Amino acid sequence: MTATRVLVLNSGSSSVKYQLLDMGNGSRLAVGLVERIGEQTSRLVHTPLGTGGEKRERTGPIADHEAALRAVSEELSADGLGLDSPDLAAIGHRVVHGGSRFSEPTVVDDEVLAEIERLIPVAPLHNPANVTGIRTARALRPDLPQVAVFDTAFHTTMPESAARYAIDVETADTHRIRRYGFHGTSHAYVSRETAKLLGKAPEDINVIVLHLGNGASASAVAGGRCMDTSMGLTPLEGLVMGTRSGDIDPAVTFHLQRVAGMSTDEIDVLLNKKSGLVGLCGDNDMREIRRRIDAGDRSALLAFEIYIHRLKKYIGAYYAVLGRVDAVVFTAGVGENAAPVRAAAVAGLEELGLALDSARNEERSEGARIISTPYARVTVAVVPTDEELEIARQTFALIGGELPD
Numbered sequence: 267m268t269a270t271r272v273l274v275l276n277s278g279s280s281s282v283k284y285q286l287l288d289m290g291n292g293s294r295l296a297v298g299l300v301e302r303i304g305e306q307t308s309r310l311v312h313t314p315l316g317t318g319g320e321k322r323e324r325t326g327p328i329a330d331h332e333a334a335l336r337a338v339s340e341e342l343s344a345d346g347l348g349l350d351s352p353d354l355a356a357i358g359h360r361v362v363h364g365g366s367r368f369s370e371p372t373v374v375d376d377e378v379l380a381e382i383e384r385l386i387p388v389a390p391l392h393n394p395a396n397v398t399g400i401r402t403a404r405a406l407r408p409d410l411p412q413v414a415v416f417d418t419a420f421h422t423t424m425p426e427s428a429a430r431y432a433i434d435v436e437t438a439d440t441h442r443i444r445r446y447g448f449h450g451t452s453h454a455y456v457s458r459e460t461a462k463l464l465g466k467a468p469e470d471i472n473v474i475v476l477h478l479g480n481g482a483s484a485s486a487v488a489g490g491r492c493m494d495t496s497m498g499l500t501p502l503e504g505l506v507m508g509t510r511s512g513d514i515d516p517a518v519t520f521h522l523q524r525v526a527g528m529s530t531d532e533i534d535v536l537l538n539k540k541s542g543l544v545g546l547c548g549d550n551d552m553r554e555i556r557r558r559i560d561a562g563d564r565s566a567l568l569a570f571e572i573y574i575h576r577l578k579k580y581i582g583a584y585y586a587v588l589g590r591v592d593a594v595v596f597t598a599g600v601g602e603n604a605a606p607v608r609a610a611a612v613a614g615l616e617e618l619g620l621a622l623d624s625a626r627n628e629e630r631s632e633g634a635r636i637i638s639t640p641y642a643r644v645t646v647a648v649v650p651t652d653e654e655l656e657i658a659r660q661t662f663a664l665i666g667g668e669l670p671d
């Protein structure tokens with residue numbers, strides 16, 4: 267095989283993150299992001315690496331994911347890294363829901379694409395964008411393998427005791443209702459990187475991974491295997507998120523239907539898009555929430571406290587699930603950048619062996635780092651996630667490429 271480049275597209279509900287990597291030597295050729303797709307203030311940030319090109323940024327409306335991907339393709343072409351390049355071996359796609367069928371990276375054909383589309387009702391914010399990403403990439407390069415890497419894959423080995431809901435078994439099985447879990451590519455990557463940071467083998471450590479982005483989830487990983495994770499049938503369960511409620515008494519939905527007269531679709535929108543931090547205080551960006559708290563805003567403070575309360579409950583729960591914890595690890599946009607979230611989440615957990623070194627916690631540096639005190643029994647760390655790199659590796663391996671050591 268001569269072509270060794272892999273383009274990875276991580277299409278989210280309102281954004282596309284992408285990376286072009288050369289898997290032959292492990293180098294990154296370009297990274298970028300399109301955010302606020304569908305708004306007037308869409309922004310594309312494109313950074314070519316190692317080609318002498320400059321970081322470029324453009325703002326202005328980008329209507330949908332198809333337009334976003336065409337814009338990305340233009341940016342890559344401007345650096346001589348276009349999708350028409352013969353050096354491109356494959357395109358890897360993050361696909362959020364793989365249902366009960368996909369537990370491995372999969373080359374996408376019409377039938378696989380139809381199955382990803384069928385799963386839209388259980389990942390309404392994500393699978394539509396993933397499908398558009400695959401369709402657009404296929405139209406641009408029909409000759410290349412398009413590989414889907416599923417968020418759900420890492421969680422497929424969860425014990426039944428964690429994966430099953432306590433509802434009528436026949437109903438659950440007929441409708442494939444179970445806890446699938448998401449952000450699996452990140453949980454897998456980050457738990458392995460944590461082992462490296464601790465100088466241990468992944469098989470030998472138990473880790474609680476806190477993936478806190480706009481969507482957020484926690485997982486309990488024992489010896490490299492997922493034992494539990496906070497998202498469920500859909501990415502709505504679990505932690506308080508940017509716009510999603512996380513855990514809620516399911517009877518709230520009946521109540522909204524019967525008493526408030528809301529339709530199923532209205533409740534879906536309420537819980538997925540108008541809840542979480544944005545529902546509580548009007549903002550979903552942790553930077554803005556912290557700024558408002560510093561200015562004395564009480565609703566932002568309450569939103570923060572509710573977010574932390576839930577997070578702390580999951581740390582405690584997963585501590586109990588694992589029995590012994592070697593590390594608690596923060597990752598993704600909030601986890602990697604928001605020191606006050608990390609400090610508040612582990613405050614008061616000294617009896618569990620968790621204690622932060624506040625100077626280390628507040629240090630702004632790139633890369634994986636330990637932020638607990640040297641005498642703490644449990645290591646607390648920040649480990650940046652890299653879903654795109656992990657997707658590129660899995661994509662390249664699937665098409666038969668050999669990764670350098």
Ligand SMILES: Nc1ncnc2c1ncn2[C@@H]1O[C@H](COP(=O)(O)OP(=O)(O)O)[C@@H](O)[C@H]1O
Binds near residue numbers: 478479508600
């Ligand atoms: N410097 C920062 N300080 C605090 N929070 C941040 C910072 N940078 C990003 N974030 C948070 O990270 C979120 C985005 O995280 P990310 O992992 O990129 O999410 P997603 O993949 O779900 O879009 C933002 O909504 C914001 O809340």
Ligand SMILES: CC(=O)OP(=O)(O)O
Binds near residue numbers: 278482
């Ligand atoms: C599954 C999920 O919530 O993904 P994201 O955090 O990218 O929205």
Ligand SMILES: [Mg+2]
Binds near residue numbers: 481598
């Ligand atoms: Mg994400």
